[in-house]
Amino acid sequence: xxxxxxxxxxxxxxxxxxxxxxxxxxxxxxxxxxxxxxxxxxxxxxxxxxxxxxxxxxxxxxxxxxxxxxxxxxxxxxxxxxxxxxxxxxxxxxxxxxxxxxxxxxxxxxxxxxxxxxxxxxxxxxxxxxxxxxxxxxxxxxxxxxxxxxxxxxxxxxxxxxxxxxxxxxxxxxxx
Numbered sequence: 001x002x003x004x005x006x007x008x009x010x011x012x013x014x015x016x017x018x019x020x021x022x023x024x025x026x027x028x029x030x031x032x033x034x035x036x037x038x039x040x041x042x043x044x045x046x047x048x049x050x051x052x053x054x055x056x057x058x059x060x061x062x063x064x065x066x067x068x069x070x071x072x073x074x075x076x077x078x079x080x081x082x083x084x085x086x087x088x089x090x091x092x093x094x095x096x097x098x099x100x101x102x103x104x105x106x107x108x109x110x111x112x113x114x115x116x117x118x119x120x121x122x123x124x125x126x127x128x129x130x131x132x133x134x135x136x137x138x139x140x141x142x143x144x145x146x147x148x149x150x151x152x153x154x155x156x157x158x159x160x161x162x163x164x165x166x167x168x169x170x171x172x173x174x175x176x
Contacts, residue, residue, distance in 0.1 A: 024131055024143055026116040033151050034115060040155050042076040046111060050077040050102030077102040080118045083129070124154065125161030138169045149176040 026034065038045045044052050052075055074082065081101035086094055105114060124134035131154070135143045139150050146154075153173035157164045164172070 022132065023120055024116070026112050026119075028144060029119065030148070032148065036152055037115070037119070037155050038076070041079070041158060045076050045115075048075060048077075050081075050104075050106040051075055051099045074098065075102065076118050077105055077114050079122060080114060081105055083121050083123060084117075122158065123161055125157060125164060138166050139173075147173075149173045152176040 042052075044054070052073070078098045081098050082088065082094075085101055086098055109117065119131045121129055123129050124131075124137075126137060128134055128137055131143045134154050135141055135146050135150070138154065139146060141150070143151075150173045153169050153176055156172060156176070157169055
């Protein structure tokens with residue numbers, strides 16, 4: 001296989017990365033980063049079974065009583081379920097499937113594997129899934145070479161990943 005056939009171009013079409021990106025084991029990620037991910041994305045991660053009734057209830061009440069736009073209310077496990085198996089369609093039927101799959105993932109994988117899959121598979125904007133792609137695109141570094149503030153910036157953009165440019169993510173990292 002020719003070298004150029006083993007490269008994939010990042011969304012800017014100017015830079016490439018090797019096709020065979022390595023999977024990042026949770027044990028390779030600093031504990032501080034893991035705790036930060038949980039704090040930002042799913043504070044109840046270690047106490048629920050894949051979904052949070054409290055968050056779902058709060059979202060529906062806010063939406064119904066205060067006419068607020070429904071926020072996600074998805075746990076890390078639900079986000080992983082959606083990423084791996086479902087569309088991003090917003091419907092009660094999809095949400096119900098997401099909860100069922102999340103519950104099954106919790107039973108099969110456990111918390112550490114869910115976090116590992118999440119960081120390797122979640123959508124980070126600009127057509128990229130996984131920490132490897134995101135760190136290389138936004139910071140031109142392998143994940144193991146990121147500084148803590150750069151990792152935190154990547155976690156911060158997960159709520160609206162397509163809303164940020166590379167320059168905005170770099171700028172955000174300087175404030176963390």
